[in-house]
Amino acid sequence: MHLGAQLASIAFAAVVFLVVLEMVRRRYLRERYAILWLGAALVLLVLAAWTQLLSTISSAVGIATPSNAFFVIAFAFLLLLLLHFSAVVSRLADETRVLAQRLALLEERERADHRSGADYNDDETENEEYALPGERLAAGRRRQPGPSDPALIRRR
Amino acid sequence: MMASRARSLLAVVPAYNEAGSVADVVLSLRERAPTFDVIVIDDGSTDDTAQQARAVGAEVISLPFNLGIGGAVQTGFVYALEHGYDYMAQVDGDGQHEPAELQSLLSEMSRDPALDVVCGSRFLSPESCYTAPISRRTGIHLFAFTLSKILGQRITDPTSGFRVYNRRAIRLFARDYPHDYPEVEAVLMLHANRLRLAEVPVQMHLRGSGRSSITRSRSAYYMIKVSLALLVGLMRRHSVVEPGDPAPVSATRGV
Numbered sequence: 001m002h003l004g005a006q007l008a009s010i011a012f013a014a015v016v017f018l019v020v021l022e023m024v025r026r027r028y029l030r031e032r033y034a035i036l037w038l039g040a041a042l043v044l045l046v047l048a049a050w051t052q053l054l055s056t057i058s059s060a061v062g063i064a065t066p067s068n069a070f071f072v073i074a075f076a077f078l079l080l081l082l083l084h085f086s087a088v089v090s091r092l093a094d095e096t097r098v099l100a101q102r103l104a105l106l107e108e109r110e111r112a113d114h115r116s117g118a119d120y121n122d123d124e125t126e127n128e129e130y131a132l133p134g135e136r137l138a139a140g141r142r143r144q145p146g147p148s149d150p151a152l153i154r155r156r
Numbered sequence: 157m158m159a160s161r162a163r164s165l166l167a168v169v170p171a172y173n174e175a176g177s178v179a180d181v182v183l184s185l186r187e188r189a190p191t192f193d194v195i196v197i198d199d200g201s202t203d204d205t206a207q208q209a210r211a212v213g214a215e216v217i218s219l220p221f222n223l224g225i226g227g228a229v230q231t232g233f234v235y236a237l238e239h240g241y242d243y244m245a246q247v248d249g250d251g252q253h254e255p256a257e258l259q260s261l262l263s264e265m266s267r268d269p270a271l272d273v274v275c276g277s278r279f280l281s282p283e284s285c286y287t288a289p290i291s292r293r294t295g296i297h298l299f300a301f302t303l304s305k306i307l308g309q310r311i312t313d314p315t316s317g318f319r320v321y322n323r324r325a326i327r328l329f330a331r332d333y334p335h336d337y338p339e340v341e342a343v344l345m346l347h348a349n350r351l352r353l354a355e356v357p358v359q360m361h362l363r364g365s366g367r368s369s370i371t372r373s374r375s376a377y378y379m380i381k382v383s384l385a386l387l388v389g390l391m392r393r394h395s396v397v398e399p400g401d402p403a404p405v406s407a408t409r410g411v
Contacts, residue, residue: 099220
């Protein structure tokens with residue numbers, strides 16, 4: 001490989017590696033997904049730096065120019081990552097569906113309770129109490145538990 | 157209304173497909189740690205874990221799908237925080253933790269008021285007969301060594317989930333708890349937030365039934381994930397999300 005191309009590849013792989021680490025540090029990226037990217041960046045880094053290995057691989061599979069072998073390997077990694085993300089998106093879609101169903105069932109139950117007038121606490125603050133942990137955190141307030149706590153209304 | 161004194165101890169039992177053992181865990185908690193309220197977190201089990209636990213009268217929170225041990229236990233932290241519990245214990249639903257030993261964890265906690273978390277360690281007692289595969293013990297000792305260096309305090313069993321948390325620790329982990337394989341990273345978070353941890357010797361049973369979440373194929377992922385989490389955790393400005401930091405879940409934050 002041309003020295004300039006080699007240096008560029010090394011620099012690119014190193015930048016990807018560092019950017020991924022920084023993203024994990026800032027919590028933009030979970031460790032689970034970072035590991036894949038770090039692995040890919042590391043393999044590309046090794047191939048770019050160790051030209052002997054790259055030319056061995058390329059001659060073994062019959063690719064004339066080692067830099068093309070580099071592209072093929074990088075492309076294979078991208079395909080695998082995309083496939084993985086498709087699987088993750090599928091799982092997320094399933095989880096969203098389950099959440100939507102649970103929410104709809106819960107709303108239906110609330111309405112049924114409301115109609116029957118059973119221990120339903122028609123409190124102005126009710127919606128606030130369903131805040132997600134993250135929302136409660138962002139607002140920086142802490143609610144003291146009380147008799148209208150949703151967990152206490154929960155039926156067996 | 158809640159009488160805070162009477163309801164100050166909570167045992168959280170995370171259980172994922174533990175129908176064979178969760179009822180025994182609840183019953184032995186009631187028998188040997190009767191001062192604890194018990195809440196079972198059914199982590200999206202596909203067997204009848206929740207029904208088994210309810211059958212022996214336990215409160216059960218059923219998560220709509222499997223969140224993993226971190227998400228399940230954090231549900232317990234949020235529950236403990238919202239209900240004003242003073243202390244929360246984690247007792248795994250597979251029966252490997254002995255509820256009778258909660259008392260020794262609690263008495264260590266009350267012996268030293270500066271402590272925020274007391275952790276049951278398999279490796280402190282000389283007659284320990286913990287027989288895990290050598291590879292797993294090596295991994296545990298590696299993390300124990302690293303954390304001991306970071307904390308400047310001897311840590312022997314950072315992967316143990318058998319822990320008692322006080323209110324400060326509950327508040328910390330209700331806000332931010334690692335997602336998968338959380339125990340080791342949680343020790344680092346305690347340290348970064350200047351919360352104090354102590355270990356006491358405990359015996360752990362072999363699993364009653366069910367399967368460990370850590371199969372052989374996953375242990376490589378375990379080691380890499382936890383190592384990365386420790387490395388990155390050390391570089392973080394705040395190890396946990398502090399009030400005023402960007403929200404941990406946000407749609408507007410772009411890269």
